[in-house]
Structures are given as C-alpha cells and as structure tokens.
Amino acid sequence: MIFHNQNKNVDLTRLRCLIQLFFSCIAFLFYTQFFAQNHPSLVLTKEGVREIRSQLGKLPLFDASVADAKKEVDAEITVGIEVPVPKDYSGGYTHERHKKNFLIMQKAGVLYQILGEEKYAVYVRDMLMAYAKLYPTLPLHPQTRSYARGKLFWQALNDSNWLVYVSQAYDCVYDFITPSDRAILERDLFKPFADFISIGSPQFFNRVHNHSTWGNVAVGMIGLVMQDNELVDRALNGLENDGLPEGMKDSDGGLIRKPGQKTGFLANVDEPFSPDGYYTEGPYYQRYAMYPFMVFAESLQNVRPDLKIFDHKNGILIKAVYALLNLTNSDGEFFPLNDGQKGMSYYSRELVSAVDIAYLYGGKDPSLLSIAEKQGRVELDNSGMAVALGVKNNLQKPFEKKSIDLSDGPEGKDGGVAIIRNKTDGNELTLVMKYASQGLSHGHYDKLSFSYYQNNKEILQDYGLARFVNIEQKGGGNYLKENTTWAKQTIAHNTIIQNETSHFGADFETGNQFSSKKYLYDVTNPKVQIISATENNAYPGTSIHRTMALIQDEGFEKPYLLDIIQLNSKTANQYDLPFYYFGQIMSANFAYEKSKTLEPFGKSFGYQHLWKEGSAVLNTANAKVSWMNEGSFYTLTSVTKPNDELYFVRTGANDPNFNLRRDPGIVFRKKNAQKATFVSVLETHGSYSTVSEFAKNAYSTIESVELVYEDANYISVAIKTKPGVTSLFILATKNNKATQKHRLEINKKTYNWVGPYYKTTIK
C-alpha cells in the first residue's frame, strides 16, 4: 500500500490501492492451489528454519558459515546502505557495490530467519526500499558494450544475478515487511525488474545459454516469492513471442536463437546438458550456471513439488553436479575448456550450494560430504544443514575421481570430453581430451585438442580465455579483443591446424553445426587407457583421427602419454601441431636456431600473436625435447620425417595492451602433405629440489619411438626403452568392435588379438 503525503494524489492513490488489493485477493485465491507454502519457502522453509534453529551451536560447519555470514553482514550494516546510480563496467565502483548489495541482502535475509534478529530484516527492507525508489528512475545502463544492457548493471545478465539473490532475501523478510511496503516493492521494483529482463530483453531471456538461465531463474524466483504464476510460467517456458530475428548474435558472437528453438528454464535444462550432465559451454560456465539451476530447482522442489524437477531428464541436475566435480584437477580447479578463467574451482560459492543441494536432494551421497568438508562452508539453508549434520556425524567418504567420458549434446550424440586419470603412488596424471561440439558462444575452435595435468599442475596447457573477469582496468573486466583473435583460435590449443587456418575457418555458424565423433573410449585396463576420436568437418575434405593413450608401462617411472594423429586429405596441405608446455627447456636432440630478432609466427587465425623464438629442420627419426617445470622433468619424443620442421613459439606478439600471457610452445610442422601422421610420446619423470639440489631421473627412458605399421585399417607404434624393452601398440583404426578378431603381420611377426587395440611388450 502506498501513502504518499502529497495531498493532491492521495485519493487517486487510495483508489488504485483498493483496486490492486481486490485483484490481489482474487489472484491469491487462485494461486494458493499452486503455492501451498508460506514465507520463507524457496531455499529456506518454515519447517527447515525450525530445524536449523534447533541445531544451532551443534554443527561446526554450519555454525562457522553462520559466523562468517554474520561477520560480513554486520560489517556492511555498519557501513550503511549505498545504492549508487549505475555507471561502471564490472570492476568499477557502482558495479561492485550493487553486486555486493545483492550478496549481502541474501545473507542478511537468511540470518534474519536463522537468528531471528530484526536488524537483518530492517537492513534488507531499507535497502529494498532504496532500490524501489531508484529503479523506476533508471534508463538503460550508460555503458553500451552489451547486446542486452541492464539497468543496475551494464548487462541484463548481472541484473538477473541481482534478482536471483534478492528474491531469496525478499522471501526471508516477506512477512516482516508491511503489506504496503511489499506493494511498493512489487510494483516499483520486482515486477518491472522481472519484466525488463524478460519481455524487455528477449534477446537475452529467450535463448539457450547460461545468460538466459540466469534470466529465467531470476524471473522464476521472484515469481515464486510474489506467487505470480505468470512469471513462473514465463521462467519455465520462456516468452511465447519474442520477435527476435533469426541469426541475431550476442556481443561475444554467439547465436541468439536457432530456428524452432525451445526457450525458458526447462529448455535450458534439456538442451545444453548431455545425458551425462556435461554442459555444452564447458565447466567454467557450467559452474556459473549451476547456481541458478540448483537454487531454482531447490525452490521449485519446495514450492512446486508437483514438478519433480530433480527427476527431470533422468535427474540431470544432480548428474551435472557430479560431472562438474569430475571436471577438476587435483586441487578442485576446473579444466579451462572453451572460455574458462583458470583458477575457478569447486571452492566457489556456486559449487558450495550445488554440492549441498545435490547432497540433500540427490540421495545423501557421503562422497559429496568430503567435498563439502574441503569447501569448509555450507549454504545457509536446509541443504547446508543436512551437509553439516553429515559431516558432524563423520559420514564423509572420499570423492574418487576416476576416468570418465562425458558425452556432449542434448542426446549425448555430439562428441564429448574424456578425462583419463592414472593415480599411482600419490602422483596423478590427467588427460583431458575434447572432442565435443562447438560449446555455443563460449566455445573455442579446438576439435580434438587436449590438456594434460600432473596433480594440480598443467603439463600441457589449454590457454583458457583472454579476459580478466571483473578487473575493470582490463577492458572493463569483459572479454578482451584477444579472446577472439587468440584464445578461441585453433593455434591456441594442442591440436592440428591445417594451412594456418582455424577449424571451420573460425566461423561460428559452421562450427556450431558439427561435433567430433568418438571412435573408442576404453579404460577397462587401468594401465592402458584410451580415447580415440575423429573430426571430418573442421577442414572439409580432410579427416583427422586422434588417438591418445595414457600408458603405465614396465621400465617407466611414471605413465606416459601416447599421442597419434592421422590425417588424410583430398589435397596437399601444411599441418601444424603445437604443444604448450610450461617451464624451461633442458635439452633437445637436434640443432635449432634461436631467432636474433623476433617476428610473429604468422598473420592471422591467432598466429599473429605468437613470437617465433626458434626453429629447426629435423633430420632424425625422432625429435626429443626435455623441459623442467616446478621440480619435474618432461620429455616429448616425436616421430619425425626428414624436413619436418619444428618451431619454438611464445605468446605475446601483436598484444598492444599486455592482455596475453607470455607462454611457450613447441610447434611441429609438416608441409605439403596429403596424408600425414603425428606420433609423440610424452614422459613425466624425475624430480629436482632447489633445497637438496638433487636431480633424480632427469633423462628420458626412451631410446626410440617408431611408427612400425600404418595402412587404411591399422596403425602400430613401437616404443623402445634404453634398457631395450619394446612396447608395441596396435590400433584398428576402422573397426572399433570389442568382439572383432584381428590378425596383423608387422616386421614378419604376426599378432592376433580381439578388440580395437592391442598392447604388448617385447623384451
């Protein structure tokens, strides 16, 4: 209700109020059939709050999180309420202030419920009222870079973040706020806010993308609090008519919508998640989207249990949490596939809530408790309390990350990401091989690329994105130009580049149509774990077949990585294969020239961002390069042919604003080849301590790597160690049936086996 003191308007206002009240009553009667609960009802419930209060002081993990939240919120209450007129990009003052406001409001609301202290409700109410005063005055945000500008923030995306959190705060203090104030808030703030990010921003709201998920959930959450079924329906199913032209793109070059595209929250669950729970944009964005997915699912489960949201698509939301946890290195950091900022991990707030919710609504898996324990904090809701209780009762079990092959695409038919792990004596080697689809607007052009880890350390890196998220000095904290010109390009990845041109010519529409195909994923033998996949569309007329195996073999200190790439083209081409290592070159078994002055490695498709530091023309059967990084040695032994070339490169060319790191790489080049085969073996070995100054096992164990056989149906590689033991690996390249019998003669010796590959040792 509104009681303005400006006399002239009082009568009219009262009348409006009465009419509103009448319709509100009608609406209330209608909605109660769907909305059975009182407030709070989203992430907290009345029943849950009672339980939480009864456990206060008994669950260390929960109590610690309450204490953290209290400390943070109390400090902000002391600072006072600041609701500045929007002005800045991310990283700037107004952006960070509004961001802080929504995070603090959500916590304050929860604290009000848990601790029953009125000051928290007062704080939320007063800040909401300040927003209700500001919001109607706001034009579009003054910063113009986004395809969908917000009002509080430069992107409607951030406005949606705000509403997702603030809906929870409002839910918590709903009963505390007078009906008249609620009416103001809903009329001047929440309803127009929800309308603006949906009806007012269809290009943002009505697509399948992490942005839209936030938008959908924002509208849905506030709809649930306001018991506005129309908003909830809009959230679940999208806008019926959005008037968007086909082929429209966002600021990152992402397609807004495909013909016949379903929209809304349910479409955003159905489509980007594969049946294995892999989110097509990659783990960094999956993490980002996980919060709205899970918090809305939890809310729906509480308010609309009839929807059985956690059972949707065979329980895909819970599966997605597991997929995400598996997409991390030994420190819990996500593999930076596609646009991913390195260092983001399962310690993020989004994963705290995701793990807690997955625990409570996914069958109380005790292995999730061990992750929650590492996170050291829980969500301040029913799910967090369940987790804290489990940890208190010592129910946790280790979360064992095993090798896993995650399919991509709504039906799991658009390639995938294979993660192959070998953990021996506390040393974990992890191969991440990407043979997925484009990954929407955040995808990179890196078919059949890979990265490789030793525990938490990158041996061969995926560059990740070119962006400093939320650091204003760096292009407002947004994507940098170099993200397009370097990070997305094929040469920025450990995969094949034909004729110095990116896959699909770096054309999004083309790339978006195709995915690589799995040929073989076999980890049944823990000592020979294989992923093999093909790509026939990145370069029309050229087929690429890459097979990678993590092999634990006799005579080797640690498992080695075998990498085979077979190329077959209708035309003769140049092929480049980069390996982006870290550390310092120790030795090479070939002569190379270091450049006296540095020139860019090429002109376009990312080549312009590499300095050509050195080069070699190879004339040996094997090129061997060793390097050391953080106390470990690595040796890459590659099969080469006369006149194969090798380049030492480093990022940083044509980088006017120091936006790129200076990271090294080795590029193998074969010229004028119609068919070409790249074979490499990467050893991880030895150690060096700067304290003991002992160098252990600093040399490669390999005497030679030989491509001993290759025809249309088979390929075979022999790896001979210095003590003279030879490992033979044979792959049937055209028949991946597990039951198929094979017979092959190599060097006058006949091999018989069953299944797509054979591995033996010859002493």
Added chain:
Amino acid sequence: MIFHNQNKNVDLTRLRCLIQLFFSCIAFLFYTQFFAQNHPSLVLTKEGVREIRSQLGKLPLFDASVADAKKEVDAEITVGIEVPVPKDYSGGYTHERHKKNFLIMQKAGVLYQILGEEKYAVYVRDMLMAYAKLYPTLPLHPQTRSYARGKLFWQALNDSNWLVYVSQAYDCVYDFITPSDRAILERDLFKPFADFISIGSPQFFNRVHNHSTWGNVAVGMIGLVMQDNELVDRALNGLENDGLPEGMKDSDGGLIRKPGQKTGFLANVDEPFSPDGYYTEGPYYQRYAMYPFMVFAESLQNVRPDLKIFDHKNGILIKAVYALLNLTNSDGEFFPLNDGQKGMSYYSRELVSAVDIAYLYGGKDPSLLSIAEKQGRVELDNSGMAVALGVKNNLQKPFEKKSIDLSDGPEGKDGGVAIIRNKTDGNELTLVMKYASQGLSHGHYDKLSFSYYQNNKEILQDYGLARFVNIEQKGGGNYLKENTTWAKQTIAHNTIIQNETSHFGADFETGNQFSSKKYLYDVTNPKVQIISATENNAYPGTSIHRTMALIQDEGFEKPYLLDIIQLNSKTANQYDLPFYYFGQIMSANFAYEKSKTLEPFGKSFGYQHLWKEGSAVLNTANAKVSWMNEGSFYTLTSVTKPNDELYFVRTGANDPNFNLRRDPGIVFRKKNAQKATFVSVLETHGSYSTVSEFAKNAYSTIESVELVYEDANYISVAIKTKPGVTSLFILATKNNKATQKHRLEINKKTYNWVGPYYKTTIK
C-alpha cells in the same frame, strides 16, 4: 698393516710397516696430549652416544630423523656398494653416485653408533675399502673445466665435500675397523686424499673462499680422526708455501689470492664474515659453507676445546647462523643475492646442522627450536638431540625476523645489506637493499640494488644466478655462460646503469677494491624505515645516492616503498633504472608503443639478453604502471620529466640454449644528464581471487608524486593521495647526524626538525 701376497715384496713391505708402526707410536704419544678423546669424537662423542641411546624412542623429532636415515641407508645397503670410476660432471651418474656414497656413509656411521647394529659399520668399512682400492689408481678427473680438478669429482671442491662427510663416517666406525684395515685406509685413501686437496691443489686450498673452507675442513676433520696434528694445523692455518702466482684466477673469474693473504680455516672465519655474521659471498654460499664451518667447529669443540672456536671473533660462527636465518623470506628461502639459486632455504641439510649446533653451542636460544621444528628433522648427533629434547619439552619460541642491517667486510666497514621488514595484519613486506662489497668471485655488479618481497612472493626480483645446479643437461650442472653475460651484469638488477655499461665496467679486480657506503639506516620508527647509501666508484666521476624507505602511511592499505636515486656526474650521461616485476601489466597512464618485431635492448653488458617489447616517451609529471601478480596489485608511480623514456623489456634475447627465464621489466631512461634524480613510489594493494572473482582495491591510492625540493643538502618528495592527503618526506643528504637541527623552506612553508630525515602529513 699390509700383507701383500706378492712374495718379492713381502719383506720390504714388512720392514716399511715396522718403521711406520714405530713412528706411529711416537706420533701417538705426542698427539695424545692434544687428542684426549677416543672414537667417536667429532660430531658424536662417547658420552653423547650414551645419552642418545638412553633417549631413543622418547624424542619424536630425533626418532623421526633416525627412522628417515635408517630407511635411506637400509635401501642403499640393499642396492649394494657401487664405487664407479669417475667420469661425469655434476648431475651425471658417477658424480651423483659418489655424492650419494658420502652422504650415506656419514649416516650409516652415525646409525652404527646410535643403534649399535653392526651392518652399518660393515657397510661403511666395505665401501671405504673399495675406495681405498680405487683411489690410488685415479688420475685427475677426466672433465677439465675446473681450475682445481678433483679425482673422484670434476672439482677438488666436491672431493672435499666427500672427505668432510666420510671423516665423520670413519670416526664412527674407527673402533670397528681392524688396525690393519685402518692402516690401509689411511695410507691409500685418507692421507693421499688430504694431501691432494691441500698440497696438491694449493690454488683451491690456500685462499679465502667457500671452496677453501670445504678443503680446509676436509683436511682438518680427517686430521682429527687420524689424530694427525700436522693435517689439523694445515687445516687451521693453510699451507705456508703454496707457490701460487699473484693474480691467478679460478674458473668463475674469482681472484685466487690477494698479496699478504692469510689462509686456512681461521682466515676463512676471520675474513669473509663481517662482525654481524654476514658472509661476503651472500647467503646462498654462506649456507653452502655453513656446514663445514659448523661441523668442524663442533668437532674442534669436542676434540680441541682449548681452541674455544665458538668464541672466536666474538662468537662469529653462531652470529653467522642468525644472519643467515634473517636473510630469508617468509618461507625461509634465502634472498638470491649474488650467485644464489632461488628456492634454497633453511630447510636444507646445511641449515639443519647449523641451527642444531648453534642451539647447543650458542646458549640454547629457544627461538632456534621453532626453526628446527619447521625443519622437521635434526642432526643425528649431540646437537640434534639437544634440539629434539627442547622441542619435546615445548621450549620453542617464534623466531621473529625484524629489520636488520648486516655490515659486510672483516671489520664491518665494507658496506652491507639492509633488510627492512614491515609485518602488519599478517602481510609482510620486505625490502632487501644491497650496498655491500663485491662478494668475491660469486659477486654481481649491482651496487645499491634491491629486491622486494610480499611474504614469500617476489614483487621485484633479483634474477639470481644463471645455472641449474646439478642438472647435467644444463652445462653439466655448472655455471652457464649467461651467468657472466647476464646474471652478473648490472642491468640484470634493480639499480642504476650509466651509459649501458655495468658497474666497474664489470671488471672483477676493480669491483673487488670498493664497496658502497652506508649513509643512513634508521628503523626506530616502525612506520618509516629507511636505508640510504652512496656509491662513488662504480662509475668514476659519478656519485650515486640511493635512499629507500618503507612507509606505513595513513590512507594506504599497505605500506609503500619510496625510492630516491640522486646522480651527480662530471659528465653528461645516459641513466637506466630497471624494475623487474612479475605478473601482468594492468594499466599505464601513458601511451606506449608495443614493438611489432622484437630487437635486443642493446649490444653488451647484459643488454643483449633483453628483448625490447615496448617503449614510451613520457610527457607527464608522473608515469604510473600497475600490474597484478598472484592475486595482488602493484602500482609504480614515478616522477618523470618531459622526454624521459620508458621501456618494457623481457629477458631471453641471445639465449641460444634456453638458459634464461622469460621475465619482464620496466626500464626508466634519462638521457644526456649530468645530474639526475629518480623518484618512485611502489604501492602494494588490493587482491583478486579467481574463485570469488572479486577485485578489491585494484587502483592506486596516489594522485601524484612530486619532487618538491632538491639542492646540494636536501631533497623532499610529496606524495598526494586521491582523497587529498599529502605526505612530505625530507632527507638531509649531506649530514646524517642524529642530533643535527635542520630548517628548510619548501613552497613558502618552513620546516624545522632534528636528525637526517623528516616525515609529516599535510591534510
């Protein structure tokens, strides 16, 4: 006794034996007045062993170290004895094997004493007998790079390492070995070994250098075991006549001896250590030399207490341990002054023994126990037991590293190294300013240079050495060519370079004659800690005065570093001032050009190893550059004049074998200046988390830095913050008396103060 079975020689041999026996008896009677104790008597004593045995199983730290040693030695006993014919440089098989042998023998000897298990004595005896068989057959080591080749190793230095450790092993099993075997060992191995590294290698033995310390101690230790007073005297006082030509140099370009040079262990204590315990070569080599210094001192204290070695030069050996502990960052890693390999720390085995011995023989300081506890292991001798007992009884107190000024030179008159620390709220900033002497052959040409740390992290680095110690692939693990052409050169350090020429023209003899002079070290006010020093010889005709202050000021999140360099020359010169930062440039307040192709920054004196990545001609009063590294922001604000130049550089040019890292720097350049003043302020601020993606306090607090006054006697800098608070710093540059009254008018305001500097805030 020797009983060869070759008949013809038997009689002669017997006669020789009898004569030897006779003289041995005479010698024994003579020596017993000096050598009162039985075996073991060096680092272990009979009394100490009894005490240790009685405490076994009661002192966790000691027991753990026994268990570690046992595990290591037992494994080697299983492997069996290997005494290969010497062949390799460090990092190679024979080098590493012989190194392992001496380390294991020492441990096996100690285990024999402590555990009383004969197998350890047998292992030591058998290996020693194998060495006694091999040694007489050995020519000089086949690798020729050293100025003083060894026989087991490529350097006599490593041979000496061997003997220092093996003497202890021999001492432990002395009574176990039969007299006849002892005679063989002493005749065929120990005596010729000691003679070879002393009389046979005077250029190695008879100098003041860490090499010689090892040589002296090796000869002294075996002398103590063999009760050979002549060897002990040779160790303590050097060779009387060495026949070395003056001006002779070692392989690193170090001078072998000065005219009138004293030699031997006592000279090596007297000369390189300053009265504050700073070792002129720097902490890395001090650490290396600390083991022989301390272990020989301990042995002398046990066998020759009359020498009162721990009281020598006011207890300098104990002081040296404290100096060394103070020369570390928050992780215990030594500041890499001169030739220092980064990462070496007080966790090294040399510091374990040094700390233990300093504890037992230096008054049982409980703060040393906290270091020992971090080290997690103790020396298996009396000192280690004392430490383990102290830790068991919870006597340890924190070792507080405070600001400290360590003088250099035998009398403390050759400049020094100031370490200024500010620890606030768990954040420690450390300035390491070097105004020392040349540092012998391992010195760099970096007068008035500095490095700067945030906790364990380098903000501005000292490059350290160009070497991969003991990694054979990298030049046999030895110093690389780039150590001379880059690491030692002035441009590799954060200090002034005139006319692109290193200090003293990088001439060792010249540099060796001079040291910088302290002007002021004042840390009485913990919020304004100052080091100020002058250098008048690096460039004849040019005086350099550098003043650095770590200031904790109102309005700043963290202390900032004020750096003032005043140059005054008889001629007009070009001056370069580099800052070697780490991380990624965030922003600059001036336009700069990034180079399209990279050229070396210059032709010689290390400039040839820098790539010129970008440049700017400055036209503002202040140049401001911000960067981010590992989650912290840094901003350098410098006073500039029109046409001052700035270069972005990076190491790695003219580096044919990837021997250099690729580290960035910013170089300020003033051209054609007879007088010049560089003023910079470096702020440490804010944080960025890749998990929360929050950037806090990412911007500089400084509005402007102004040189508000400068004449022959005073200089004054005003630092104005964005909120408008101005800090004024005034230094009297010609009068450092603490009691001097000063009066100065700056911008029509008069300042009165007492003492060399004044600091005030104007709001």
